[in-house]
Amino acid sequence: MKYKVVLNKSDEGYSVHCPGLPGCWSKGDTEAEAIENIKEAITDYLVAVYESVKDADMREIDVAV
Template sequence: MKYKVVLYESEEGFSVWVLGLPGCCSQGETKEEALENIKDAICEYLEVVTEQAKDAAVYEIEVAV
């Protein structure tokens, strides 16, 4: 899957978060490190969400934008 991420530089390095996955973020000392770290964060995020949805009612909806 492909995800759009927002990357910005700060005094401490780089921060990155995923559009469409609230709370899914990471950081790194370099741009490359931050982008690699967000891949791990996305995988962990999806594992948690999948586990939480395991016993819940799940619906698919369509939204016009």
């Protein structure tokens, strides 16, 4: 899967968040480190969401954007 992320540079390094996954953010000393860290954060986020709904009656739908 592909997710858009937003990088913000500061004096302390880089912060990064994924607008499509509310609350999913990370940081790093370098841009590359921040990107690797957000990949891990996205994976952890998706696992937590899956675990919270794995026994629910779920459906997939198509949405035109």
